Amino acid sequence: MISGWALALAAALMLSVGLVAGKDNLRVAYEWREMDFKYDSPDQRWSAIESGAFKPANAIPFGLEIYRHRLFITLPRWRDGVPASLAYLDLNDTSTKMPALTPFPSWVAHSLNESDPELVSPFRARADRCGRLWVLDSRISGVLEQTKLYGPAQLLVYDLHSDDLLRRHVLPAAQTKQSSFFANLAVEDSDCENSFAYMADLGSPGLVVYSWRDQESWRVQHHFFHPDPLAGNFSIAGIEFQWDDGVYGLALSKPQLDGFSTLYFHPLSSTMEFSVNTAVLRNKTLATSGAIYREFNILGSRGPNDQAGAECLDPESGVIFYALLNQNAVGCWKTSGSYTSQDRVYMSDTNMIFPSDVKVDDQRRLWVMSNQLQAFIYDELYPGSFNFRILTGSVQDAIDRTACDVPRKLPEIISKFGEVIKTNIQGTKMSEGRSASTRFTFSWLLGSCILLWSLLL
Numbered sequence: 001m002i003s004g005w006a007l008a009l010a011a012a013l014m015l016s017v018g019l020v021a022g023k024d025n026l027r028v029a030y031e032w033r034e035m036d037f038k039y040d041s042p043d044q045r046w047s048a049i050e051s052g053a054f055k056p057a058n059a060i061p062f063g064l065e066i067y068r069h070r071l072f073i074t075l076p077r078w079r080d081g082v083p084a085s086l087a088y089l090d091l092n093d094t095s096t097k098m099p100a101l102t103p104f105p106s107w108v109a110h111s112l113n114e115s116d117p118e119l120v121s122p123f124r125a126r127a128d129r130c131g132r133l134w135v136l137d138s139r140i141s142g143v144l145e146q147t148k149l150y151g152p153a154q155l156l157v158y159d160l161h162s163d164d165l166l167r168r169h170v171l172p173a174a175q176t177k178q179s180s181f182f183a184n185l186a187v188e189d190s191d192c193e194n195s196f197a198y199m200a201d202l203g204s205p206g207l208v209v210y211s212w213r214d215q216e217s218w219r220v221q222h223h224f225f226h227p228d229p230l231a232g233n234f235s236i237a238g239i240e241f242q243w244d245d246g247v248y249g250l251a252l253s254k255p256q257l258d259g260f261s262t263l264y265f266h267p268l269s270s271t272m273e274f275s276v277n278t279a280v281l282r283n284k285t286l287a288t289s290g291a292i293y294r295e296f297n298i299l300g301s302r303g304p305n306d307q308a309g310a311e312c313l314d315p316e317s318g319v320i321f322y323a324l325l326n327q328n329a330v331g332c333w334k335t336s337g338s339y340t341s342q343d344r345v346y347m348s349d350t351n352m353i354f355p356s357d358v359k360v361d362d363q364r365r366l367w368v369m370s371n372q373l374q375a376f377i378y379d380e381l382y383p384g385s386f387n388f389r390i391l392t393g394s395v396q397d398a399i400d401r402t403a404c405d406v407p408r409k410l411p412e413i414i415s416k417f418g419e420v421i422k423t424n425i426q427g428t429k430m431s432e433g434r435s436a437s438t439r440f441t442f443s444w445l446l447g448s449c450i451l452l453w454s455l456l457l
Contacts, residue, residue, distance in 0.1 A: 055081025128189035177204035205246025227269035254315035300339035323355035
């Protein structure tokens with residue numbers, strides 16, 4: 001017969017472990033075997049497939065963004081046969097978990113038959129609080145086939161109330177390099193008329209800053225943007241490869257009292273995290289000078305094999321969520337604490353193979369896209385299996401019982417403590433009788449102390 005002491009100790013240990021390990025509180029909201037689009041008619045869709053304008057096997061989702069009832073998805077043109085590289089689904093339509101996508105802003109905007117196409121191959125889209133959608137377009141198609149460059153990377157800004165194009169900024173030639181590849185974007189929008197965009201160049205490591213008010217951009221150089229040669233090995237779902245990608249993950253804090261924010265960033269081929277105040281980046285004179293060298297901060301390392309991809313920050317809790325590619329997981333870090341206090345909020349070798357984007361929306365819901373990019377590039381995807389997923393859950397549920405959770409309040413701790421003790425004592429009485437329960441009074445007292453200690457962790 002198990003003693004009361006053993007039961008209490010087991011309960012304490014289980015609860016203590018529960019506080020350290022995440023609860024995987026994300027659910028699959030959408031999943032696709034292959035991506036599909038909303039055509040005007042079935043005949044039009046079939047004609048697109050017959051002509052090769054739409055090759056379902058070549059369309060892979062990569063980035064996501066949420067604004068009100070629309071969830072935007074970027075579909076870079078890694079190969080030909082991708083009819084629209086930016087599209088959306090309606091969050092209010094719950095009739096299917098495999099919805100066809102509506103091109104944004106229109107079918108015409110994605111036509112490559114034009115001499116100067118509006119949209120070629122965007123990797124990221126970011127909606128701001130001012131009702132604008134910022135789209136970072138690499139303008140490179142066929143990266144995995146016959147590569148075609150349509151011009152320097154560009155930043156497009158749309159009005160989300162009308163879907164009209166508000167502004168198009170093509171990066172000046174001096175701000176791009178021969179190997180440039182712009183694949184991530186962050187937008188600082190505390191002042192709608194003085195907003196700034198930060199564009200990460202992972203191919204030729206650097207950061208381009210764009211001022212909405214001044215309608216100009218400048219390039220920032222720093223050695224923290226470069227990859228770590230010792231962190232270029234990746235192993236995902238049985239596929240091993242090497243990448244040497246530079247600055248990639250970007251996350252902005254909420255504005256400070258002076259109106260500036262902290263930009264957190266990391267190279268893709270690295271396990272390190274860095275930061276810089278946007279006051280430095282927004283000052284064109286300082287940002288483009290050698291004096292910027294000492295303005296950047298080293299936060300620390302995530303540990304071996306913990307290369308991170310996309311990241312985002314929840315402004316209310318100050319928690320950063322980031323994609324852990326080698327681990328098939330999403331990690332978290334509470335920015336008010338030490339960088340050593342990290343945790344994982346979700347891990348799955350089925351649902352989270354290559355998490356390509358993470359996002360927290362204005363309702364504090366966490367969204368994660370997984371797309372098996374490693375298989376798409378180096379192997380093949382099977383149309384009979386679910387290859388692409390979007391998972392979601394509230395921020396609070398995601399960080400519950402992790403190192404990123406907010407401290408527990410004492411009344412909540414005492415209540416939980418009482419519930420567990422009461423449940424175990426009643427169980428002992430039922431199984432052993434009243435005399436048996438008193439026999440373990442001291443054991444229960446000692447076990448209860450351990451349990452209370454675990455709750456206070």
